[in-house]
Amino acid sequence: MSGSSSARALIRGIRVLDRPAPAGPIACTIAFGWRALLKIKYVPEQMFDVLVTPIMFTVMFTYLFGGALAGSTGDYLQYLLPGILAQTVVFTSIYTGVTLNGDLSKGVYDRFKSLPIWAPAPLVGAMLGDILRYTGASLIVVLIGLLLGYRPEQGIVGVLLSLVLLNIFGFGLGWIFTVLGLLLRTPGAVMTLSWLVLMPLTFVSNIYVDPATMPELLQTLVALNPVSHLVSAMRGAMVGELVAFSLGIALLTPALLTLTFGPLAMRLYHRKH
Numbered sequence: 001m002s003g004s005s006s007a008r009a010l011i012r013g014i015r016v017l018d019r020p021a022p023a024g025p026i027a028c029t030i031a032f033g034w035r036a037l038l039k040i041k042y043v044p045e046q047m048f049d050v051l052v053t054p055i056m057f058t059v060m061f062t063y064l065f066g067g068a069l070a071g072s073t074g075d076y077l078q079y080l081l082p083g084i085l086a087q088t089v090v091f092t093s094i095y096t097g098v099t100l101n102g103d104l105s106k107g108v109y110d111r112f113k114s115l116p117i118w119a120p121a122p123l124v125g126a127m128l129g130d131i132l133r134y135t136g137a138s139l140i141v142v143l144i145g146l147l148l149g150y151r152p153e154q155g156i157v158g159v160l161l162s163l164v165l166l167n168i169f170g171f172g173l174g175w176i177f178t179v180l181g182l183l184l185r186t187p188g189a190v191m192t193l194s195w196l197v198l199m200p201l202t203f204v205s206n207i208y209v210d211p212a213t214m215p216e217l218l219q220t221l222v223a224l225n226p227v228s229h230l231v232s233a234m235r236g237a238m239v240g241e242l243v244a245f246s247l248g249i250a251l252l253t254p255a256l257l258t259l260t261f262g263p264l265a266m267r268l269y270h271r272k273h
Contacts, residue, residue, distance in 0.1 A: 025118040032125020037132065039099070050133055054088045054141045061208065062148060069209065074149050081145040082234040083207030085162060086227060088141055089134045089170040090202055094194040096130050097177030098187045105186070109269070120266055127174050134170045138163050152238040162234040165250055169230050172254020175261035182268040201227050226253040 023031070061080055066073030100123070103109055112122045142150075142159055152158045177194055184190050204221050211222040222228050229249035236242035 022116050023118075025121065028118040028121035029125045029128055032122050033128035033132075034125075036099075036126050036129025039129075040133075050092060050137045051140065053091065054084070054137050055144050057087065058084050058141055058144045058148070065208070077145060077148055077150050079210075079235075080208065081141065081150045082162065082238055083205075083231045084145075085138050085141050085166060085234060086169075086231045087202050087207055088137045089166045090173065090198055090227065092134055092137050093130065093170050093173045094177055094191060094198065095133075096127060096174040097179075097181030097190045097194060100126060100178060100181035101184060101187045101190045104181070113270075119270070123178060123265060123269060127171060127178070130174055131167050131171060134167055135163060138166055154238055154240045158238040158240065161237040165230065165233055165237070165247075169226075169250060169254050172257035175257050175265055178265045179261050179268065182265060201225060206231055226250070229253075 058081070061084065062073050062077050066076035066080075070076035070079060109122060154161075176197065177190070180190050180193055184193065204218065205225045205228045206222055207227070211219045211228070214222065226249055229246040230253075232243055232246035233250040236246065
């Protein structure tokens with residue numbers, strides 16, 4: 001009887017304990033976003049592309065091509081800088097898939113699956129951390145541009161609107177590389193295949209050259225490229241001549257990418273291992 005009484009007392013004691021409420025989706029996402037930032041602290045070489053590459057491209061393209069394409073580096077910089085901003089975020093979005101693939105190979109995501117958390121939080125949180133990375137890279141480009149002589153006619157309002165567009169676009173694009181990170185075996189393979197996607201997106205666009213100077217076929221491809229519309233929307237935001245069509249495409253594209261590749265990424269994530 002004493003054993004039975006002890007068991008009943010133990011059960012009553014367990015029942016009266018208040019279990020902590022599970023963390024909600026927002027709290028889980030923020031926690032994993034913070035984890036993504038902490039990884040930069042312990043692996044600072046991840047910041048190399050964020051810090052060095054934007055400076056290199058801005059300075060190099062301005063002074064190599066400015067005189068030939070626009071007659072002066074100053075005039076070309078006014079045209080180029082919004083495009084370099086878009087290029088920087090597009091290039092940086094690769095690391096969404098590369099970092100994810102590296103974590104998967106170490107088994108850390110297997111532990112995340114066993115936790116009582118919102119299921120998409122590890123992926124969405126990592127992309128939230130990437131948005132902060134996009135913002136940092138973009139601010140560096142703007143700062144370098146200002147030092148070189150770039151002057152946005154709409155001032156800080158135009159710059160902030162452009163950064164918002166960039167972050168939205170980068171978030172949508174990141175889902176493609178998340179899927180690649182889940183499908184491919186090594187970070188190197190993710191990097192190689194990602195560049196095959198990004199090179200046409202960036203160079204067959206209006207980032208560097210006015211499409212009116214291109215052959216007709218290339219003009220058509222540039223017009224179909226969503227990056228071109230992103231750059232056009234940003235240029236419009238910077239000078240106060242925002243084109244509604246380009247803005248719509250720049251917002252619709254990441255929405256479609258998220259709706260298409262987001263569920264696919266979650267399905268692959270749950271099937272992984």
